[in-house]
Amino acid sequence: MAELATLYRGLRLCRRFEEVMAEQYRAGTVPGPLHLALGQETTAVGVCAALRRTDVITSTHRGHHHCLAKGADVDRMVAELLGRRTGYSKGRNGSMHLADPDVGLLGTNGIVGGGLPIATGAALGLRTQGRSDVAVCFFGEGATSTGNFGEALNVAALWRLPVVFVCEHNRFAELTPSSTHIAGDVYRRAEAYGFPGERVDGADVRGVLRAAEQAVARARAGEGPTLLEVMTYRWSGHYVGDAAAYRDKAEAAAFRDGDPVAALRAELAGLEADAIDAQVEDLLAGALERALAAPTADPEDLG
Amino acid sequence: MAELATLYRGLRLCRRFEEVMAEQYRAGTVPGPLHLALGQETTAVGVCAALRRTDVITSTHRGHHHCLAKGADVDRMVAELLGRRTGYSKGRNGSMHLADPDVGLLGTNGIVGGGLPIATGAALGLRTQGRSDVAVCFFGEGATSTGNFGEALNVAALWRLPVVFVCEHNRFAELTPSSTHIAGDVYRRAEAYGFPGERVDGADVRGVLRAAEQAVARARAGEGPTLLEVMTYRWSGHYVGDAAAYRDKAEAAAFRDGDPVAALRAELAGLEADAIDAQVEDLLAGALERALAAPTADPEDLG
Amino acid sequence: MSMKDLKFWQGVNQALYQEMERDESVVLFGEDVAGPGGPYGLTRNLHREFGPDRVRDTPISEATIVGMGIGAAAVGLRPVVELMFFDFCMLAMDQIVNQAAKYRYFTGRPLPLTIRTMSGSGGSYGAQHCQSFEAWFGAVPGLTVVMPSNARDAKGLLKSAIRSDDPTLVIETFGLLTARRQTPQDPDFLVRLGRAEIRRSGTDVTVVATGRMVDRALAAAEQAAVDGVSAEVMDLRTIAPLDRATVCESVVRTGRLVVAQEATSPFSVAAEVCALVSEECFDHLRAAPVRITACFSNVPTPPDLVEARAPSVADIYEAIAEISRT
Amino acid sequence: MSMKDLKFWQGVNQALYQEMERDESVVLFGEDVAGPGGPYGLTRNLHREFGPDRVRDTPISEATIVGMGIGAAAVGLRPVVELMFFDFCMLAMDQIVNQAAKYRYFTGRPLPLTIRTMSGSGGSYGAQHCQSFEAWFGAVPGLTVVMPSNARDAKGLLKSAIRSDDPTLVIETFGLLTARRQTPQDPDFLVRLGRAEIRRSGTDVTVVATGRMVDRALAAAEQAAVDGVSAEVMDLRTIAPLDRATVCESVVRTGRLVVAQEATSPFSVAAEVCALVSEECFDHLRAAPVRITACFSNVPTPPDLVEARAPSVADIYEAIAEISRT
Numbered sequence A, B: 001m002a003e004l005a006t007l008y009r010g011l012r013l014c015r016r017f018e019e020v021m022a023e024q025y026r027a028g029t030v031p032g033p034l035h036l037a038l039g040q041e042t043t044a045v046g047v048c049a050a051l052r053r054t055d056v057i058t059s060t061h062r063g064h065h066h067c068l069a070k071g072a073d074v075d076r077m078v079a080e081l082l083g084r085r086t087g088y089s090k091g092r093n094g095s096m097h098l099a100d101p102d103v104g105l106l107g108t109n110g111i112v113g114g115g116l117p118i119a120t121g122a123a124l125g126l127r128t129q130g131r132s133d134v135a136v137c138f139f140g141e142g143a144t145s146t147g148n149f150g151e152a153l154n155v156a157a158l159w160r161l162p163v164v165f166v167c168e169h170n171r172f173a174e175l176t177p178s179s180t181h182i183a184g185d186v187y188r189r190a191e192a193y194g195f196p197g198e199r200v201d202g203a204d205v206r207g208v209l210r211a212a213e214q215a216v217a218r219a220r221a222g223e224g225p226t227l228l229e230v231m232t233y234r235w236s237g238h239y240v241g242d243a244a245a246y247r248d249k250a251e252a253a254a255f256r257d258g259d260p261v262a263a264l265r266a267e268l269a270g271l272e273a274d275a276i277d278a279q280v281e282d283l284l285a286g287a288l289e290r291a292l293a294a295p296t297a298d299p300e301d302l303g
Numbered sequence C, D: 001m002s003m004k005d006l007k008f009w010q011g012v013n014q015a016l017y018q019e020m021e022r023d024e025s026v027v028l029f030g031e032d033v034a035g036p037g038g039p040y041g042l043t044r045n046l047h048r049e050f051g052p053d054r055v056r057d058t059p060i061s062e063a064t065i066v067g068m069g070i071g072a073a074a075v076g077l078r079p080v081v082e083l084m085f086f087d088f089c090m091l092a093m094d095q096i097v098n099q100a101a102k103y104r105y106f107t108g109r110p111l112p113l114t115i116r117t118m119s120g121s122g123g124s125y126g127a128q129h130c131q132s133f134e135a136w137f138g139a140v141p142g143l144t145v146v147m148p149s150n151a152r153d154a155k156g157l158l159k160s161a162i163r164s165d166d167p168t169l170v171i172e173t174f175g176l177l178t179a180r181r182q183t184p185q186d187p188d189f190l191v192r193l194g195r196a197e198i199r200r201s202g203t204d205v206t207v208v209a210t211g212r213m214v215d216r217a218l219a220a221a222e223q224a225a226v227d228g229v230s231a232e233v234m235d236l237r238t239i240a241p242l243d244r245a246t247v248c249e250s251v252v253r254t255g256r257l258v259v260a261q262e263a264t265s266p267f268s269v270a271a272e273v274c275a276l277v278s279e280e281c282f283d284h285l286r287a288a289p290v291r292i293t294a295c296f297s298n299v300p301t302p303p304d305l306v307e308a309r310a311p312s313v314a315d316i317y318e319a320i321a322e323i324s325r326t
């Protein structure tokens, strides 16, 4: 199992990356919308800690943490979000269209549920080529009501594909609670297709990692898909700027108090934690400085 | 519970209607394709015996039996299949686009799974208008792999809609067996959405009727949807003209031997059965004669 | 009749309010339209006013949102369903094109279904949230497609769509949500489906515009007037069925056609208008028709790139000036 | 090089066979394509030859069929996926347009994905199985769209599509499956994407045709020749990107344009061709361009109604004769 320090560093990077980008957004330097995963970092970090570089993932509109955890380049991510030519997509596309196939990141996605068939197909492609790599599909609980969800689970089960479906259940889909979107329990949908589904506590990154390791092991062993429903909570609004007046303040506060990142930090020796924090700050500060110095996206690059 | 004679008459009409139309097809008088439900009559007749005229159904590309069981006009059906101007759609559309809203038949459908959201919406509309009527959605097991299936089950469950999902599991989807299409068990998919799903033996029309009555009662009482998986067998090929070489001859023969229509007939007094048979023959002979005498579809009617 | 200066979104909101008040068979459902009042406020207060049975938040199930509208309409309601962005129509194409559009053809019955969606750039949401393929639906027998360019028409066309007995797709434009226009308050004010509007009359060139390009075409026409060029500006308003008569009548008078749209050029509404005019007004044309459109690329995210890609007032002005020289 | 007289479906089958033999990263999946060899035999024997890992029968999940093609292509395969009928593309529009078409734009990487489907009437399958909306996809940046009209091109274009590093939609035509043409057997025979073919040269009028209308246009041209009218017949072959150069070069020579297609007229490929020519060849046009298309209605089921709705040789011949008089 990955070390504590590695997990903490991963969580801290996701957390600070988004806090820093949110500041930038408020400062007016981010041209597109930002959907933050503050409070949900454990899903990305725990799951990706069970993966290797050659495994692939599909992400969502709320995917910075997935990208970072899978090893995307911080400089190019920051630059893309700031609309700079040095970004992953020359600054043309921003947060909802980040991709880095070299690290197995097939892309964030502006279409809810859009990645479900793609991850399933990636799993098929990996297997057909005799690779032992696996595909992980991250999606929100809102995506479980899309047609793609049922289609993908069915095919993945029929063909015993090496794919792990990770539902990041953060209690909201845009401006409405999960109760508007989900009948029954998400994790139980897997049973109906004859493969295991498990609900995991998103407050415990190691629990997420353990569940992911089992699911990934099954996939690599040719035993087929697994559905993980990670219970978490969306700390911020749907996007930066959404005050989220529609949600219960006390509930939100309670979740903030149970901050999984702080909890893990507390387990580390203070000095080590400080060192990691400092390293993360440097990384982000440098990335930000370089991005702000870079040229903005150029109409030349329209494509 | 509907009487034996009524059920038998219904089954006999479906059976003979399709046999007669198949003959017509071979005789070259049917301009479009025909998908027969020979051997599956109990699903339509059993379920529709639990319905009233003001309840609505959606049907499929293989829907003659649904139409007949819901009370569609035999003359207009025969005429439509023969491409005559006296048909339901002026002979323009044929078997895959039969509709008669006056008897609650919203239509057969050329799109697999196309009726799932429509029946769900009909249920919503009926409930919103304070009607105690229900909607029944007929579909084949192949449709359970469409995106519409999961979407419709989820919404129907969330809103506790008065809809009964009837999966007519006839072991084939076009030219491939169900094993190509279904992971797990169809009826168990309902549990995952928190409503009851039941597998029913299609050989026993009264068993189908009983299950339908329960499901319809739940729906009328505002208790929400039910999924019925009726296990049956497609006697003929996918369409008239498909020799169905891909399937096991012995299996097919076994199912034909266990003919549910003959079984029910055997329970009737011979005379009564003969009378019903004769009545059905007259009905079809008359419809056929009138249709063949009617003008064929007119380009004037293109729409 | 009393008028009010409304924003586009307010026109939509008033239309929904008035029609729901007028006819209890009108219901509304879509993602975030009820409690939240719509992601951009277009359905504000309707849930409070008309209650949970008539205004519903749906799960993220676009095909089923439209399909439920079909089923509900088939049994007697007059549903208005919302697909948040045009791009999401792509998840419901089967229900829109294979089912809704053909319902009357198959059954001989009306299908009073209104599908609202929003297209176009202006939101900096990028390539999967800002597409403009309204031409797709114009090609489908059985569908009426409208694309209002201002608050007044947004209100009047939506009200007509809701009262229509056939499926109507109402394409709102993101970039116009806060644009204002004087709008009649009379509950029976309607804008007739199928009619283009001449927003400015002129004699030298006809500028046919849609959605966000209408105001730009008007501004360009004012500039051209300074040079002594008289440009007629027509807002197509209804994409299908196209108001062929009004388009041709104008071009026959002016002899010149410029079409301005936010969509890209190939296989677009502008293509149909140019084709129509070249067929019907050939002998009256003094110059080749011109399409002023977004460049053929995906919609980017940064606003300056979005603007660089879309037609500007200057682009339209230059096209008017250029064509008038010939 | 050796030639064979092949039916359209055989051309498709040969292309698949040859490319799968040539490159083991080519895989095929879709409904009934493996065991059954395709509902109409187009994929016959491929499952037996190349095995279950490379040729798969899928469930009825159109969006996922395309999406799996995207994912598989993204990790190194060269998938060919089949959507049985064009009408069923409507269940996969999001994956085709929002995902596949934009993959290179988002990632900077190739996406060697071929999507095969079948459009057009001829099968008496009615309004949900015979639609022709190829123009929809022509409007989408990032997609290549081809529409072969014969066995030779069906083979050569499909082979080129499979070797292409970008998503390509291959629209086969139901009504042509058994039509024959001499077809090269050389495994490296390709028909280049993006090139129209002049099937018959002429000087008085250019007839641009697609799919099923190409043979009819050729027959009509022969009739016109009897009257002394010399018609050039061009098979567009690729819908997007349109071969603007070949179209315009021809029309500049002939001064007259007739476009014949099986699709209906509004917002169609014919609209784009007419618009293009009216913009680019205006000074050379001697007569108004003409669209010969199916009448604007749903596709019926009875063959005689299907034929009554679609353009006939006579319709095209009359258009040629008529336009040549002006």
Ligand SMILES: Cc1ncc(C[n+]2csc(CCOP(=O)(O)OP(=O)(O)O)c2C)c(N)n1
Pocket (backbone or CB within 6 Å): A060, A061, A062, A110, A111, A112, A113, A139, A140, A141, A142, A143, A144, A170, A172, A173, A174, A234, C031, C060, C062, C084, C088, C091
């Ligand atoms: C197909 C589609 N429908 C609607 C939307 C608009 N939308 C964007 S995010 C979102 C909510 C998604 O909720 P969830 O899947 O739980 O993800 P989360 O935002 O919570 O991470 C919606 C409806 C979309 N992007 N795509």
Ligand SMILES: Cc1ncc(C[n+]2csc(CCOP(=O)(O)OP(=O)(O)O)c2C)c(N)n1
Pocket (backbone or CB within 6 Å): B060, B061, B062, B110, B111, B112, B113, B139, B140, B141, B142, B143, B144, B170, B172, B173, B174, B234, D031, D060, D062, D084, D088, D091
């Ligand atoms: C969306 C869609 N995909 C594919 C088809 C082609 N098709 C027609 S029937 C059929 C099989 C349907 O199987 P099932 O749902 O079991 O119904 P059955 O034919 O057995 O009654 C298929 C794939 C279609 N009509 N619609």
Ligand SMILES: [Mg+2]
Pocket (backbone or CB within 6 Å): A140, A141, A142, A168, A169, A170, A171, A172, A173, A174
């Ligand atoms: Mg969520």
Ligand SMILES: [Mg+2]
Pocket (backbone or CB within 6 Å): B140, B141, B142, B168, B169, B170, B171, B172, B173, B174
């Ligand atoms: Mg079946």
